[in-house]
Amino acid sequence: MNVPLWIETYGMVLLCSSWLLVSWVSYARFAHYRAKKTHCLASQLHAFRILWMKRVIRRDNRITDSSLLASVERNASFFANITVLVMAGIVTALGSASQANSLLNELPFSAGTTAVETEIKLMLLFVIFAYAFFSFTWAMRKFGFCAVLVGAFPLHDEQVSQAERDVFAINTARIIDQAGHSYNAGLRCYYFALSFLAWLISPWLFLLAVWLVVAVLYHREFHSKALKTLVEITQGMSALKVQADQ
Numbered sequence: 427m428n429v430p431l432w433i434e435t436y437g438m439v440l441l442c443s444s445w446l447l448v449s450w451v452s453y454a455r456f457a458h459y460r461a462k463k464t465h466c467l468a469s470q471l472h473a474f475r476i477l478w479m480k481r482v483i484r485r486d487n488r489i490t491d492s493s494l495l496a497s498v499e500r501n502a503s504f505f506a507n508i509t510v511l512v513m514a515g516i517v518t519a520l521g522s523a524s525q526a527n528s529l530l531n532e533l534p535f536s537a538g539t540t541a542v543e544t545e546i547k548l549m550l551l552f553v554i555f556a557y558a559f560f561s562f563t564w565a566m567r568k569f570g571f572c573a574v575l576v577g578a579f580p581l582h583d584e585q586v587s588q589a590e591r592d593v594f595a596i597n598t599a600r601i602i603d604q605a606g607h608s609y610n611a612g613l614r615c616y617y618f619a620l621s622f623l624a625w626l627i628s629p630w631l632f633l634l635a636v637w638l639v640v641a642v643l644y645h646r647e648f649h650s651k652a653l654k655t656l657v658e659i660t661q662g663m664s665a666l667k668v669q670a671d672q
Contacts, residue, residue, distance in 0.1 A: 438629045439543055439546050439547075439629075441629070441633075442625065442629050442632050442633065443550060445633050445636060446550075446618065446621070446636055449636050449637065449640055450614070450618055453640045453643060453644070454611075454614075457643075457644075457647055460648065464648065465648075465653060465656075465657050466647050466648050466653065467646070467647050467648075467650070467652065467653050467656070468603070468606070468607070468610075468647070470653065470656040470657060470660065471603070471606065471656070472599065472600075472603045473660065474656070475599040475602045475603055476595065476596055476599040478491075478599070479594075479595035479596070479598045479599045479602075480591075480592070480595045480596075482576065482579065482595070483579050483580065483591045483594055483595045484582065484591075485582065486582040486583075488576060488579070491576060492573065492576060492577075495569060495572055495573050495576065495602075496573070498569060498605075499566055499569035499570065499573075501609070502562045502563075502565040502566045502569065502605075502608075502609050502612070503562075503566055505558070505562045505609075505612055505613070505616075506559060506562035506563050506566065506612075509555050509558050509559045509562060509612070510559065512555050513552060513555050513556065513559065516548055516551055516552045516555065517552070519548055520545060520548050520549070520552075523541050523544050523545045523548065524541040524544075527539060527540065527541045527543075527544040547622060547625060550622075551619060551622060554615050554618065554619050555615060555619065557611075557612075557615055558611075558612040558615035558616065559612075561608050561609070561611040561612035561615070562608070562609065562612040564608045565605045565606075565608035565609040565612065568601055568602075568604055568605030568608060569602070569605050571601055572598055572601050572602050572605065575594065575597075575598040575601065576598065578594070579591075579594055579598075580594065614643065617639045617642070617643060618636065618639055620635075620639070621635035621636045621638070621639050623635075
């Protein structure tokens with residue numbers, strides 16, 4: 427059976443690209459579904475964000491809270507700036523793909539590749555970091571929305587019902603949570619981009635590296651020590667509340 431030339435030439439590149447896309451999207455959907463049924467970093471942090479906003483809305487002085495919002499926004503801004511530099515570096519490498527391919531082929535244990543395959547890999551990397559840039563900048567805008575909402579909070583001594591205060595607090599916490607998800611989406615781009623280093627050695631090693639990234643993300647989101655600490659705080663607060671009600 428004759429295999430089409432384009433499959434013989436670029437079949438492994440298509441396989442690796444598809445494997446990356448399927449693994450990435452599948453894990454994102456799985457994490458979103460799993461978060462609704464068990465403890466995870468996202469769900470625990472969302473609960474603390476609601477608690478934070480409910481306390482902010484009762485404070486007379488909110489300068490510290492505004493500084494905290496500005497701090498998390500700076501984190502997203504930092505990664506957005508770094509991502510632009512990375513994208514510029516990839517564009518520069520694309521301009522000399524043949525020279526870069528020659529250098530890569532001289533590396534020990536490197537799988538021999540053509541200049542076209544190297545260009546495809548670099549373009550894939552550019553797409554990944556472009557998505558990261560849009561994710562970080564969208565997170566920055568959402569944190570900016572939160573700053574506006576905190577500025578619009580009812581005053582401490584203003585005659586406003588508790589229900590209206592809760593509407594402000596809960597929905598502001600939701601936007602912070604959405605900003606956090608956009609920020610996490612950008613960070614995942616960096617995690618998966620690191621797996622491309624394995625592709626320099628072997629495409630089969632790249633397939634394994636992608637799943638190692640998925641395993642790291644899963645462990646940190648659902649089984650990390652940070653998550654256990656957050657759960658212990660939540661359970662401790664619940665226990666204290668029960669004792670106070672008795």
